[in-house]
Amino acid sequence: MTTAPAEAAKGALARYEAVIGIEIHCQLKTASKMFCGCSTDIDGAAPNSHTCPVCLGLPGTLPTINKSAVEWVIAAGFAIEAQTPPATRWDRKNYFYPDIPKGYQISQYQLPLAANGRLTFDTSAGPVTVRIRRAHLEEDTGRLIHQEMAGRRASLIDFNRSGMPLMEIVTEPDIRTAEQARRYAEELRLLMRTIGASDAEMENGQMRVEANVSIRPIGREAFGTRVEVKNMNSMKAVERAIGFEIERQAELIDGGDKVRMETRGWDEPSQSTYHMRPKEEENDYRYFPEPDLPPLMTTPEWLAEIATRIPELPSVRRARYTGEFGLSSYDANVLVNDASATALFEGALAVGAGVSPKLLANWVTGEYLRLAKGDAGGGSVDPVELAALARLVADGAISGTNAKEVLAEHYASAAPVASIVEARGFRQISDSGALGKAINDALAANPAAVADYRAGKAAAVGFLVGQVMKATRGQANAAMVQTALRERLEAAE
Amino acid sequence: MADPTRLHAYEMATLLRSGEASSRQLTEAHLAVAEKQNRALNAWLAIDREAALAQADVADMRIAEARRSGADALARLHPLCGVPVGLKDLVSVKGGQATAGSKILEGYRAPFDATVTARLREAGAVIMGKTNMDEFAMGSSTEHSAYGPTANPWNLGRVPGGSSGGSAAAVAAYHAPVCIGTDTGGSIRQPGSMCGVVGMKPTYGRVSRYGIVAFASSLDQIGPFGRDARDAAALLHAVSGRDERDATSAPVPVPAELLDLPSSDDEAAAYLKGLRIALPKEYFVAGMDPGVAARIHEAVATMEQAGAIVEEVSLPHTEYGLAAYYIIAPAEASSNLARFDGVRFGLNDRTSGEFIADYLRTRGAGFGPEVKRRVMLGTYALSAGYYDAYYLKAQKVRTLIKSDFDAVWAAGFDAICAPTSPVTAFPLGAKLQDPVAMYLVDACTLPLNLAGLPGMSIPAGLADGLPVGLQVIGAPWSELSMLRLARAYEGITARAPWRALEPAELELTDDPTTPSPIERMERLTATSAGAGDQSKRT
Known part of the structure; x- marks a missing residue:
């Protein structure tokens, strides 16, 4: 890996080096669940309304593979420059919990669909590359809801989420700062959205980030005791939780204490991590090959076909924007990091012959994103109309000030630019x-x-x-x- | 019409098409005898008279409609249309029980049909009910059923074999012409052998496992029982073929010729001319009943006289089969049975107020001793640090066993013949205290499950008044050839005196004073308890 030039060493990082590995689960965008035909459209659905004998684990039921989920992981593998083996297989991860209906989770252990990848992203201290150990496919669990019922403590289970397709992506312990961790997660989220594998909304659990954090004195080779951090529900939380954890561990060591192997959760109100459960020893999941599913062969033809479906990746796109269009790397980032901005820019470019990419980029990064992120959110801009508007401004047909008003009105009403200009009498007097x-x-x-x-x-x-x-x-x-x-x-x- | 229960399924098919019999008549007759004799045999865990008669009426309507539409429509009907059939109680039938012989599934009602069930419905077969079995198909005697053992119609004090003992006994006792069983290590062939009926375990992947309560996924196969090769073939035909819901089911075509096995004995016998049969020396083990060995050698000699070429072969890794099997099968079972947690269905104990404790209580109360033994064996074998030494090594042995068989097929043999079980039906309780002795009964059958090969047991006479089964082993997907061989053997032995015999103690089952197998077991337990408290099985 390449490491960014040392960031301004502050706090614990002046004396210790943090060693961070990230595990990310992404819910894949498929029409049906991983191993059955149930719809994945479970948001807001009545509990257990999206279930069948298979995802309820009823006796005698068998899994069948969702091809589209497999293809998303293979596509993600391409995007992170990972390798897909010619044959992969499924393994059972055995453990008991009431929300896992079969008593095991079908996952991939020895032969993940993608292995040995990497991801490069920008940080405030320059670009960083993190090695990705593996990306594999597995099924989600149900959801336990604890509540009082008739004066008794009760646990209710909603199996709607049971069997939803999940991709787990695991990095090597290459991450050194909380900022890098957040940036890695952001870049991976962007990658998933770009290839279309996942909507990766952290707020509703489509993307779950867990971090293994340890620290060691600068210059020491051996790893410290690692702590697993969960419950980080936003990118900001990822950075803050890891930052907090690094400081907490440094304080323990400085005070002569030991870091305990445990799982800790991020508590948003108090901006701190709390003890969830001890992790003295590794669970014995008794992995073994899933006998209900034959090994999955990934033929070169199939892989090649999937590769053709992968759109331009963010890193390539940024390079094109700065190189070909002469955009600043800041503008390129702003455009690429927001899917709607990218789509608008690319769309307007496609129709906007005669208008410079730079001019279009200014409209998108400036006025469009201001509108999209403002209170008036919920509108949209038609790329054809944006191109038309930019051309009017470039031709001197309307003033820049009026053009902003036109865009705002178009954003809200979707009315064509020409008719807004007409109705408002904005056509510029150049006679x-x-x-x-x-x-x-x-x-x-x-x-x-x-x-x-x-x-x-x-x-x-x-x-x-x-x-x-x-x-x-x-x-x-x-x-x-x-x-x-x-x-x-x-x-x- | 003669006693309908003595008819073969293909004979029923003829009568149904000609209008000489109705499915309702046939079903009534079979229900009556099953209901009457079940107390003494305990072959059925459920007999659903109402549902069976409703299905019979539907079959009668289908047949009547086909008759009106002409000969073609009649010929298109499956031979099992209107024919009663029994299902081992681990086959899901929508709205019905599927106990798998276990307390833990008491009260569970399957909300869906197994693929086997759906295909039987499509064929128009009449599902009479569910048959007894060892709990989760773990056992070789049906004594491990939580609902009491099944008696062998040839000798009511003896076991019918297992785990599909209920199905085998029901077919032997004329309660149904055909029944469905499952075979993970011999659970169709061995009870077929002990009850004197035909039982076939098809090639792994031939029949969909969807809706069959799993024991060991990589070994389980579903197959038919019948009183002859033609009936077994018809049932196999009805349930076979690729199923999208079972990823391990194979897209191999089901031969239509399964329904055209020769009716003439002489025509059937001709199949043996020039057929190369291998006799594996390792399957004639020390400790096997001399009577069994004698019958098998006679059967092979009879086939030789009919033109078969018989040669001895070696399957050198046979002796490791049992050990490998008792790693792989329990390992898969330990995982397959994890879903019985008392959370969603079946038995549950929620008294502790804490779900881990509830889970342990539910399983403690719901599983019998043999199931617990295998779950523990399997859990151990898969544990970190032991996986390579046990599970991985067993999988290597499995590959070696498969290559033993491959060598036989490569040498040009058409089939392998061997004993199905080294022993005939043993007395109730005889092996309950000694799990390993029980496991050894499957030594000649379980290598096929490890290799994924088809195997069948066909009646080959009696030893000391008890049936002996000849095991026919075939190359993958060679079920049709195997059934032709079986049919040929029936042809050349059609006039053998033992062919005319009915199970010796069948008549006793009509007598309401005959003790039930549960009562027999209770007496045995009381006796052995008196002799020194060995009643507690562990």
């Missing part, structure tokens, strides 16, 4: 005859400004331009007005 009267009026009405200019205060022309713009309700071509005013003021001297 010198039409401008002449307004200029005359302005000169006549503001003798003081005229005198100022002639006395050498060149800035006074700005005031006069403003007057013309005001009189034309912003429709005048400001550049033409300024040129015409200068000509008039100097000619009449």
Whole structure:
């Protein structure tokens, strides 16, 4: 791996090096569950309404493989530059818990669908590459809900989530800072969304991030005792929880205590981690090959076919934006990191012949994202309309100020740009005859400004331009007005 | 019409098509005898008269409609249309019980049909009920059923074999012409042998396992019992073939010729001419009943006289089969049985207020001793640090056993003949105290499950008044050839005196004073308890 230049060592990281590995579970975007035909559209559904004998683990039921889930993991494997073996297989991970109906989870142990990958991402201290050990496919569990019922403590189980397809992606312990951890997770999320494998919304559990965190004195080879951190429900929480954990462990060691092997949870209100359960020894999951499923062969033809479906990846796209279009790496990042911005930009580029990519990029990163992230959220911009608007501005047909208003109205109402411009009377006056009267009026009405200019205060022309713009309700071509005013003021001297 | 219960399924098919019999008549007759004799045999855990008669009426309507539509429509009906059939009580039938012989599934009602059930319905077969079995198919005597043992119709004091003992006994006792069983290490063939009926374990992947309560997934296969090769073939035909719901079921075509085995004995016998049969020396083990050895050698000699070429072969890894099997089967079982946790169905004990404790109590109360033994064996074999030494090594042995058989097929043999079981039906209780002695009964059958091969047991006469089974082992997907061989053997032995015999103690089962197998077992337990408290099985 390549490591970013040392970040400003603050706090514990001045004395210790953190060693962090990340495990991410992503719910894959498939129509049906991993091993049965149940719909995956379980958001807000009544408990246990999306279940069948298979995902309830009833006696005699057997799993059948969801091909599309397999293809998503293979696609993700390509995206992280991992290898897919010619034959993979399924393994049973055996353990008891009431939310796991078969008493085992079908997963992949020895032969994951993707192995030995890597992911490069930017941090405040430069680019970092993290090795990814494996990405494999497995099924989700049900959900336990604990509540009082008739005065008794009761545990209810909703099996809607049981059998949902999950991809687990595990890094090597290559991550060194909380920021790197967050950035890794963000970049992976972007990757999943780009290839379409997962919506990866952390808030509703489509993406779950767990971190193994340990620290060691700078320069020491041996790993410290690691602590597993869970319950991080946002990217911000990932960074804060890991940062907190590093400081907590440093304080323990500094105080002469030992770090305990345990699982800790992130508590958002107190901004701290808390003890969930001890992890003295590894669970014995008694993995063995799943006898109900034959090994899965991944033929070169199949892999090649999946590869053709992978869209341009974020890293390639950023390079194209900066290289080919000359965008700043900041703008390229802003465009690439937001799927709707990317789509709008690419769409407008496709139709916007004659408008420079840079100009379109400015509209998307500026006005569009301001609208999309503002209170008015929920609207959209048609790339064809954005291209049309940008061309109007470039041609001087409407003013930049008015164009912003047009975009805002289009965003909210979806009305075509042309009709908004028409209805609001925003078409710019670039006809010198039409401008002449307004200029005359302005000169006549503001003798003081005229005198100022002639006395050498060149800035006074700005005031006069403003007057013309005001009189034309912003429709005048400001550049033409300024040129015409200068000509008039100097000619009449 | 003669006693309908003595008819073969293919004979019933003829009568149903000609209108000489109705499915309702046939079903009534079989229900009556099953209901009457079940007390003494305990072959059935459930007889569903109402559902059976309803299915019979539907079959009668289908047949009547086909008759109106002409000869073609009639010919398109499956031979099992309107024919009564029994299912081992681990086959799911929508709305019905599937106890798998266990207390832990008491009260469970399957909300779906197994693929086997669905295919039988499609064929128009009449499902009479569910037959007794060793708990979760773990056993070789049906004594490990939580609902009491089944008696052998040839000698009511003896076991019918297992685990599909209920199905074998029901077919032997004429309660149904055909029944479904499952075979993980011999559970169709061995009770077939001990009850004097035909039983076949098809090639792994031939019959869908969907809806069959699992014992050991890589070894379980579903197969038919019948009183002859033709009936067994018809049932195999009805349930076979690729099923999208079982990823291990194979897309191998089901031969239509299964329904065209020769009716003429002479025509059937001709199949043996030039057939190369291998006799594996390792299957004639020390400790086998001399009577069994004698019958098998006679059977082979009879086939030789009919033109078969018989040669001795070696299957050198046979002796490791049992050990490998008792790693792999319990390992898979320990995982397959984890779902019986009292959370979603079946027995549950929720008195502790803590779910781990409830789980342990439920399983403690719900599983019998043999199941617990195998769950512990399997859990141990899969544990970290032991996996390589046990499970992985057993899988290597499995490969070696398979290559033993491959060599025989490569040498050009058409089939292997061997004893099905080294012993005839043993007395109730005889092997209950000694699990290893019980396991050894399957020494000649379980290697096939490890190799995934088809095998069948066909009646080959009696030894001391008890049936002996000849095991026919075939190459993968050679069921049709095996059934032709079996049919040929029936042809050349059609006039043998033992062919005409009915199970010797069948008449006793009509007598209400005959003790039930449960009563017999209770007496045995009382006796052995008196002799020194050995009643507690562990």
